Amino acid sequence: MNLILLGAPGAGKGTQAEVISEALSIPQISTGNILREAVKNGTEFGLKAKAAMESGALVSDEVVIGILKDRIAQDDCKNGFILDGFPRTVPQAEALEGMGVNIDKVVEIYVPDETISKRLSGRRVCEGCGASYHTDFKPSRVAGKCDKCGGNTVIRKDDEPATVLERLKVYHEQTAPLKDFYAKRGKLETVIGQEEVSETSKLTLKAVGA
Numbered sequence: 001m002n003l004i005l006l007g008a009p010g011a012g013k014g015t016q017a018e019v020i021s022e023a024l025s026i027p028q029i030s031t032g033n034i035l036r037e038a039v040k041n042g043t044e045f046g047l048k049a050k051a052a053m054e055s056g057a058l059v060s061d062e063v064v065i066g067i068l069k070d071r072i073a074q075d076d077c078k079n080g081f082i083l084d085g086f087p088r089t090v091p092q093a094e095a096l097e098g099m100g101v102n103i104d105k106v107v108e109i110y111v112p113d114e115t116i117s118k119r120l121s122g123r124r125v126c127e128g129c130g131a132s133y134h135t136d137f138k139p140s141r142v143a144g145k146c147d148k149c150g151g152n153t154v155i156r157k158d159d160e161p162a163t164v165l166e167r168l169k170v171y172h173e174q175t176a177p178l179k180d181f182y183a184k185r186g187k188l189e190t191v192i193g194q195e196e197v198s199e200t201s202k203l204t205l206k207a208v209g210a
């Protein structure tokens with residue numbers, strides 16, 4: 001099954017992608033991860049992505065699709081995959097169709113903006129090993145220090161309150177129209193994000209028939 005997960009930044013798409021990946025034994029493809037991988041490996045598209053990221057611009061559709069094409073051609077995607085973070089715009093969705101990539105279902109994880117703002121502004125990431133924490137929901141044992149490696153935990157620029165509001169604004173302007181795009185194709189399922197992650201997971205698995 002080829003799936004797309006939609007949802008505002010901080011709605012919990014990544015977490016639910018892991019749950020589906022385990023249940024259906026298909027890989028989760030996070031655009032962020034494959035972009036970082038391509039940048040690290042210095043591929044043709046990776047170098048183009050790096051230039052855009054460093055200038056603070058969005059990575060172009062052509063570059064993202066080039067990187068994505070390479071990824072879904074790999075063996076582990078033969079039985080399907082989960083796209084997390086792509087497409088972000090209707091033109092990207094159209095480009096995906098143009099590539100001949102069939103998407104079976106699109107699952108939207110819906111969480112209100114005010115809940116997301118609270119979630120993200122409390123998020124802390126270890127500078128050393130990348131472990132993540134939350135000041136309210138998952139604090140480290142010693143404030144400001146990582147439980148795993150003792151490194152400093154910091155707020156990522158992406159999670160600063162002003163940045164969160166800007167990211168949500170971009171999501172509603174650019175990505176939310178995808179709901180209509182896929183609803184018209186009869187592929188959209190909406191899951192309302194619950195307070196307990198496990199409850200959201202149950203609804204998500206039901207939405208994909210797992």
